[in-house]
Amino acid sequence: MTGMNSAAEQGLCSCHVCNLVSRLEQGTGQAHCPRCGASLHYRKPGSVARCWALLISAYILYIPANLLTIMETGSLLKYRKDTIVSGVVELWKTGSWGIAIVVFIASVTIPLLKLISLTLLLVSVQRRSRWRPRQRTRLYRLVELVGRWSMLDIYVVALLAALVQLGNMATVKAGPAALAFGAVVVLTMFASMQFDPRLIWDPIQKEST
Amino acid sequence: MEHHSAQLIACHDCDLLQREIPLKKGCAASCRRCGAVLYRNATDSIDRTLAYTLAAAVLFVIANLFPIFAIEVQEAGSEINLFGAVQSLWDKQMHSVSLLVFLTTILIPALELITMTYLLLPLKFRHIPAGSYILLGMLKIVKPWGMIEVLMLGVLVSLVKLTSSFKVIPGIALWSFAALTLLLAAAAATFSARDVWERLDSKGDKEVAA
Ligand SMILES: [Zn+2]
Ligand SMILES: [Zn+2]
Numbered sequence: 001m002t003g004m005n006s007a008a009e010q011g012l013c014s015c016h017v018c019n020l021v022s023r024l025e026q027g028t029g030q031a032h033c034p035r036c037g038a039s040l041h042y043r044k045p046g047s048v049a050r051c052w053a054l055l056i057s058a059y060i061l062y063i064p065a066n067l068l069t070i071m072e073t074g075s076l077l078k079y080r081k082d083t084i085v086s087g088v089v090e091l092w093k094t095g096s097w098g099i100a101i102v103v104f105i106a107s108v109t110i111p112l113l114k115l116i117s118l119t120l121l122l123v124s125v126q127r128r129s130r131w132r133p134r135q136r137t138r139l140y141r142l143v144e145l146v147g148r149w150s151m152l153d154i155y156v157v158a159l160l161a162a163l164v165q166l167g168n169m170a171t172v173k174a175g176p177a178a179l180a181f182g183a184v185v186v187l188t189m190f191a192s193m194q195f196d197p198r199l200i201w202d203p204i205q206k207e208s209t
Numbered sequence: 210m211e212h213h214s215a216q217l218i219a220c221h222d223c224d225l226l227q228r229e230i231p232l233k234k235g236c237a238a239s240c241r242r243c244g245a246v247l248y249r250n251a252t253d254s255i256d257r258t259l260a261y262t263l264a265a266a267v268l269f270v271i272a273n274l275f276p277i278f279a280i281e282v283q284e285a286g287s288e289i290n291l292f293g294a295v296q297s298l299w300d301k302q303m304h305s306v307s308l309l310v311f312l313t314t315i316l317i318p319a320l321e322l323i324t325m326t327y328l329l330l331p332l333k334f335r336h337i338p339a340g341s342y343i344l345l346g347m348l349k350i351v352k353p354w355g356m357i358e359v360l361m362l363g364v365l366v367s368l369v370k371l372t373s374s375f376k377v378i379p380g381i382a383l384w385s386f387a388a389l390t391l392l393l394a395a396a397a398a399t400f401s402a403r404d405v406w407e408r409l410d411s412k413g414d415k416e417v418a419a
Contacts, residue, residue: 007219155363
């Protein structure tokens with residue numbers, strides 16, 4: 001094995017379930033893994049198109065997720081409606097700086113990082129860019145790793161709304177932004193699962209051989 | 210079984226074709242082009258993962274039965290458990306959010322724990338459980354959607370938010386969730402799908418030969 005050869009160039013394909021490398025016979029229709037029977041593909045089928053579709057939907061929902069109310073808090077003395085950002089600001093003002101930073105990272109930074117990173121990855125793959133493949137692969141791994149943490153705000157709203165319901169002094173209600181924000185998290189998670197990082201390396205293959 | 214003697218491995222991140230090399234205990238092989246971790250030589254992967262999984266299952270039950278925390282509002286108290294939170298969202302017409310919380314913190318973690326036990330317990334005694342190929346594939350798909358560790362952080366954030374205006378009493382489930390988070394992380398770190406596939410293969414060959 002000299003040089004840098006991808007499995008696909010050798011007509012080999014690794015199974016997405018069990019990782020077994022096997023020869024993919026051409027023109028025999030649907031191929032299956034000899035070990036586990038999963039269907040074999042050199043690259044995730046329709047990866048770029050599906051990823052774009054999910055990502056654009058996420059961008060659209062990102063707007064109501066940030067503009068609408070995520071949580072309504074009411075008591076005898078005060079009543080307030082919070083968006084994601086105003087919730088973080090309120091935490092900061094009340095002196096919970098640590099928690100404010102955690103919530104800011106999970107609810108503002110990570111969703112933005114995911115949207116921008118996936119857009120960058122998709123554009124670079126479509127233009128068959130040869131720019132820093134290792135860094136782009138790392139960026140993809142980062143997106144996969146941190147994506148789930150955006151769910152934080154959904155859980156906080158769910159817990160607070162259930163708890164304070166019983167006391168008559170205060171009420172906490174989940175707002176419509178919770179739905180939109182939850183959808184953004186789910187859509188971007190699906191989008192990053194659909195993306196195939198091997199596409200980053202395919203243009204590099206072509207020129208070195 | 211010619212495909213095993215070849216011992217080829219393709220990187221899941223960059224598709225570079227490489228030859229597997231034997232590793233020392235506890236070491237990991239990474240892709241020489243993109244740096245992705247290809248496989249690890251995990252010590253007693255199946256036994257250890259099974260132990261963590263069983264312990265996690267017990268804690269998971271406790272975490273769901275007992276209240277996470279309670280608040281005192283004048284003389285009246287209000288306590289909450291995870292399913293209660295899901296239910297109250299459902300009652301307030303937030304069906305999709307309620308479903309999302311239910312799936313990611315109750316149903317999927319439960320399925321994951323059951324599936325892991327079902328697979329690993331027989332494998333430890335060198336039996337192959339029925340449907341193991343399909344279950345391993347399923348496990349890979351649902352894994353990213355189990356979010357107990359994010360829920361744990363959510364519980365902590367809620368606690369801090371509440372302490373500013375209420376007296377908060379931590380419940381048994383709070384400690385259970387904390388321990389559960391650690392155990393699930395340990396199980397994920399020791400689990401090696403490659404070891405499971407290898408054991409399935411060796412067993413499968415013997416059964417064919419017999
Ligand atoms: Zn397979
Ligand atoms: Zn690689």
